[in-house]
Amino acid sequence: MSGRNMTFILAAVLLLFLASNSLFVIKETERAVMLKFGEVVNPNIQPGLHFKIPFVNNVRKFDGRVLTVDSQPERFFTQEKKALIVDSYAKFKVADTSKFYTATNGDESRAMGLLSQRINDGLRNQVAVRTIQEVVSGERDQLMEDIATQLNKVALTELGVEVVDVRVKQIDLPPDVSDSVYRRMNAEREKEAREHRSQGQELAEGIRAAADREVTVIEANAYRDAQQIRGEGDARATAIYASAFGQDPEFYSFTRSLKAYQDAFGDKGDILLLQPDSDFFRYLKGPDGGK
Structure with a gap:
């Protein structure tokens, strides 16, 4: 092989290497930033085919879809100082790629950890100003809405992510108090059942007495009417007999x-x-x- 051909081959390989390190593709489901010696120079690269300077520019890609952060169950105290075990999760997506990269170095797991801490802080603050009844059922939707609104502001400012939704999967009592609460609730329900049962028996006795009294009155009236009709019939029959025999x-x-x-x-x-x-x-x- 001649030196000229060798030079041509080396040039082709070099061009191919430069092209492979100069061209990159951003998918529709991805977000990306371009770095120049570690500094962000393009914070929002649009989907498509793009060019970069090899060895100078570096591209970091992130998942642009809605992601889920599943927080670990945490113990929170209500307004009455009652402990609750709250298990929650949140939906989020990258909104500010530059801030997201700066805050998390582009690490999604780190972003989820930081966001999980802020979710727990928000839940702790919201649960602390509500009673157990309000947390469990009364104001649960309002609780989720308030947490999502506050968390979205903090997450967007500090982490560059948009919180789409925050939901509570489960609310439990701690094991050390669940048994005593269950016994108290069971006693209250039994007391309420006894009250309802006694009220029902009292009402049944009243209905039964009224029915017996009405039956007695109906039978007496019926007997009186029957005797009256029978007497009228006997009198009429006697009159007919007397009239017939008198002829x-x-x-x-x-x-x-x-x-x-x-x-x-x-x-x-x-x-x-x-x-x-x-x-x-x-x-x-x-x-x-x-x-």
Whole structure:
């Protein structure tokens, strides 16, 4: 191989090396800063293909997506000086690349550690001015909103990151007090249950007594009405019978005698001892009744 060809090859390799160290690509999901001997000269490199001076400029890339920092559970004291174990997390993203690099040297784990400390400080301050009821349920949403607002200002100023959201995953009582709190809550619930049960029994007795009284009144009224209707019916029937029999007393006497004969001679074993001229045999002597 000639010296000229060797020179050409060496030049091509040198150009390729320079090109590989001069060109770089920033993705849509990345943020980057350009350094010149360690000093930030371009704090916000846009996505795309860019050029740098080899051995002079250096490019540091960061994840531009929303990241999650999961803080360790911490013990905080409420307004009543009651201890709570609060487990929280936050969502953040790099907003100021220059400040982020200066504060964390571009280390995401360091940024998460610093942000986690500030989250715990914010939670400690917010929990300290609220009661347990307010922290757990009453003002929990307001608590998260206040922490996110305050933390975002501090994080943006000190770390160059924007806090998107802060959430509490779990709130527990410390193990040393959870048992006593559980026993107290259980006793309170049992007391409340007994009160409700006694009130229910009292109400049931009142309803049962009112129902029995109403049943007695209804039965008495029904019996009174039945007797009245029955008396009116008997009176009306008697009047009808009297009116009917009064039209022909002889026919009534005849039918009554036939009924008496039927009842008297219905059983062959019956024996009657009567005078022959007894009025019982009146209609046996003739259809006119022996007249």
